[in-house]
Amino acid sequence: MMHHVVGLFTHPDQEWRQIRSEDESIRHLYLTHTLLLAAIPAVAAFIGTTQVGWVIGNRAPVVLTQHAAAWMALMSYAAMLGGVAVMGTFIHWMARTYDKMPTMARSVAFATHTATPLFIGGVAALYPHLWLGMLAGLAAVAYTVYLLYVGLPTFMGLNEDEGFLFSSSVLAVGLIVLVAIIALSVIIWGLGVGPVYALE
Numbered sequence: 001m002m003h004h005v006v007g008l009f010t011h012p013d014q015e016w017r018q019i020r021s022e023d024e025s026i027r028h029l030y031l032t033h034t035l036l037l038a039a040i041p042a043v044a045a046f047i048g049t050t051q052v053g054w055v056i057g058n059r060a061p062v063v064l065t066q067h068a069a070a071w072m073a074l075m076s077y078a079a080m081l082g083g084v085a086v087m088g089t090f091i092h093w094m095a096r097t098y099d100k101m102p103t104m105a106r107s108v109a110f111a112t113h114t115a116t117p118l119f120i121g122g123v124a125a126l127y128p129h130l131w132l133g134m135l136a137g138l139a140a141v142a143y144t145v146y147l148l149y150v151g152l153p154t155f156m157g158l159n160e161d162e163g164f165l166f167s168s169s170v171l172a173v174g175l176i177v178l179v180a181i182i183a184l185s186v187i188i189w190g191l192g193v194g195p196v197y198a199l200e
Helices: 004-010 012-021 026-052 066-098 106-114 116-126 130-156 160-192
Strands: none
Touching: 004 012, 004 116, 012 106, 012 130, 026 066, 026 106, 026 116, 066 160, 106 116, 106 130, 116 130, 116 160, 130 160
16 A cells, blocks of 8 residues: 555556455455555654754754653544544535445545545654645645545546536545644643643
8 A cells, every 4th residue: 555655656547446446344455555654744743842852943952751742642643543433424425416326445445545645744743843834734735635636526426517616525524623723732731731832
């Protein structure tokens, strides 16, 4: 499954057709693709926040303790895995509107492959500078949206109009899931499970 990563960046149309022809189980998909890719931003953030620190303007870097960074990395990792599962479930449910019946595994596969740029973009967390994070995040989101709009019609066998509507619905749900994750993070921080900064 990992060989699709390069293809999604170099020739996405052809790669989506290849992905469509495969029939993997959810377990195999998670073990060979999702679990590995979702670990990239979590591990990068742990290293960046404990070894480099957040850099905002000309201020001194802000470093987290290893315990706090590990907890936050673990929570973000779980959120990413959960987000993929939620998006896959929605795609599976929504496909019935278009008389398409992809399996749950195929729906989760589509969600995972579409999120690949977001996972890869997480490498920027190794150096958690505000502007670098913003630029990497915007580029990752833009390419994810591109993969969604290019890939969904091919993957589901939809015409251009149906593919646009379906992709827009998936994008809207993705934004709702993102807001829900942010809101949950704020609630958890409010309960006292927030960042703990390392003393200089």
